[in-house]
Amino acid sequence: MIALTHVNYYDFKTYAKDQYIIFDDKIIEVGPMANFVNQDYEVIEGMDQLVMPSxxxxxxxxxxxxxxxxxxxxxxxxxxxxxxxxxxxxxxxxxxxxxxxxxxxxxxxxxxxxxxxxxxxxxxxxxxxxxxxxxxxxxxxxxxxxxxxxxxxxxxxxxxxxxxxxxxxxxxxxxxxxxxxxxxxxxxxxxxxxxxxxxxxxxxxxxxxxxxxxxxxxxxxxxxxxxxxxxxxxxxxxxxxxxxxxxxxxxxxxxxxxxxxxxxxxxxxxxxxxxxxxxxxxxxxxxxxxxxxxxxxxxxxxxxxxxxxxxxxxxxxxxxxxxxxxxxxxxxxxxxxxxxxxxxxGCKLGRIQAGYEADLLMIPYIPPTPMNKDNAFGHVCFGLANSFKPSYVWCGGKKVLDYYEVEDNLMNTYREASKSAEKLWDRVQKTSNYEGGIV
Missing domain, CATH: 3.20.20.140 (Metal-dependent hydrolases)
Known part of the structure; x- marks a missing residue:
């Protein structure tokens, strides 16, 4: 199981500071850091990070x-x-x-x-x-x-x-x-x-x-x-x-x-x-x-x-x-x-509560002005939305972004994509005389 510690979180309804979040494939427990007890979790320190539903x-x-x-x-x-x-x-x-x-x-x-x-x-x-x-x-x-x-x-x-x-x-x-x-x-x-x-x-x-x-x-x-x-x-x-x-x-x-x-x-x-x-x-x-x-x-x-x-x-x-x-x-x-x-x-997405799927992201954010549940979405939109770069992302508890990086084998496949695109473009060019029209 994974424990995110010292995080602030916002799930489009609730905003809370200095929290821990414990999860496997689903969220197991959420609470203030004062109540956190480490039980041999994989701990990821989240100071100055905001956790949100992915x-x-x-x-x-x-x-x-x-x-x-x-x-x-x-x-x-x-x-x-x-x-x-x-x-x-x-x-x-x-x-x-x-x-x-x-x-x-x-x-x-x-x-x-x-x-x-x-x-x-x-x-x-x-x-x-x-x-x-x-x-x-x-x-x-x-x-x-x-x-x-x-x-x-x-x-x-x-x-x-x-x-x-x-x-x-x-x-x-x-x-x-x-x-x-x-x-x-x-x-x-x-x-x-x-x-x-x-x-x-x-x-x-x-x-x-x-x-x-x-x-x-x-x-x-x-x-x-x-x-x-x-x-x-x-x-x-x-x-x-x-x-x-x-x-x-x-x-x-x-x-x-x-x-x-x-x-x-x-x-x-x-x-x-x-x-x-x-x-x-x-x-x-x-x-x-x-x-x-x-x-x-x-x-x-x-x-x-x-x-x-x-x-x-x-x-x-x-x-x-x-x-x-x-x-x-x-x-x-x-x-x-x-x-x-x-x-x-057929599952529960979009909240940081026990029982919801562990579809989560963590993104660096130090609020330069006070942040609370009433203005948190404004912080997300005007402080993060135009350059939204999470450090970690999980889907069903699986880490799909690990400190800004995906797995090497996926990136190797990504690097091969331009060859496929080039073949597609060649075919598209051959249709350049197509007249089109609504069927």
Missing amino acids: LINGHHHIYSTFARGLLLPFDPKNFQEILDQLWWKLDGSQDLNNVYYSGIVSGIEGVKNGITTIIDHHASGLDIKGSLETLKKAICDEIGLRGIFCFESSDRFDIEACIEENLSFAKKYKTTKTVGLFGLHAAMSLSEESLAKISKVIEDIPIHIHVAESHMDEDLSMERYGERIIHRLDRHQLLRENSLLVHCLYIDEDEAHLIGRRKCTVALNVTSNMNNGVGLPDHELFEKEGIPVIIGNDGIGSGITPEWLNLNFAMHHRDLTPVRFGLDQVLKMVNQTYVYASSIL
Whole structure:
């Protein structure tokens, strides 16, 4: 067992000074140092360190890892052209080798940013079957993290293979480390026939889908089917409880009401939204309908703490006032991210209490101003979030970051990743004449 000593801790609810934390795979005991009795634990001294629950990325695209530095002709006039000119070329050219190495790179960089649970939305056009198992191998088996995986079913790909990949993985893995959702790319890339096929076989598996990331998604739904996206998904009986609906920038009040009734969750990714120039979410609409909201990064980076800050700033910009939305709302969403992941994985995440999973991080932090439970999240956001570099990270009690370093064998694999990326880039370049277009 491990004992962290002389630490301050903050679990998004409680802040306590000069504490000890004893854990194995789960947290066993927490208390003030005055009560600590060493029983031959592995002791890690935590003076001037802050301990927190390790973090969760509520919506990720691990396959985007190899977009870094990729040069392609790029002159989009709208969101669809962004997909055509970049992302659909990148994901459509990926094979299992790319999937594995992108998982290693993304997982390691996530760990170095304190992330131990990843909710991923995957696509690899060359190799659909076996892709989720490959992600699990990299993220869960080799790095030791928790992963919630799915494949982006789309008529761009072999829809039968997409369905089989989602079903086989979700039925095989229902553990506290690995779970499968049923992935859908977006309503705009799925025909009526495909949605009907999925509806017949999905059983009670929650879906993970992009919704109204651009107004084009809603416009096309109305043009082609005479109804808005959420109503179309509901007509196909796909809005299962705990389904994860990503972005939801252009849903209306009726759709929001239906999302709330169906007990679905929304994942926000405002940095990506701003980067793509597609708009920002209506947080008051989610609040009005009691919709749980979590936070992801949409694959745009390695960390999640910058998303917390960017969400706060973006809502101030959208509302044209700094008082309608603030850190209290961000904190509520951070906590809801732990609630959602705990529900899907069937374990207790996000608190530093006995019985919770020992998913923890330790990060150097000496508060330059008084820190207490009322202002601790402000300290985290404005004192740490933009340069979040934990010294230690544990997932289920396993040390996955040891004084800023991961295991040598993982870093050796990381160093090999650029060879896989180079082969991917060569394939992507050959698609440079692809005209694209919505299926």
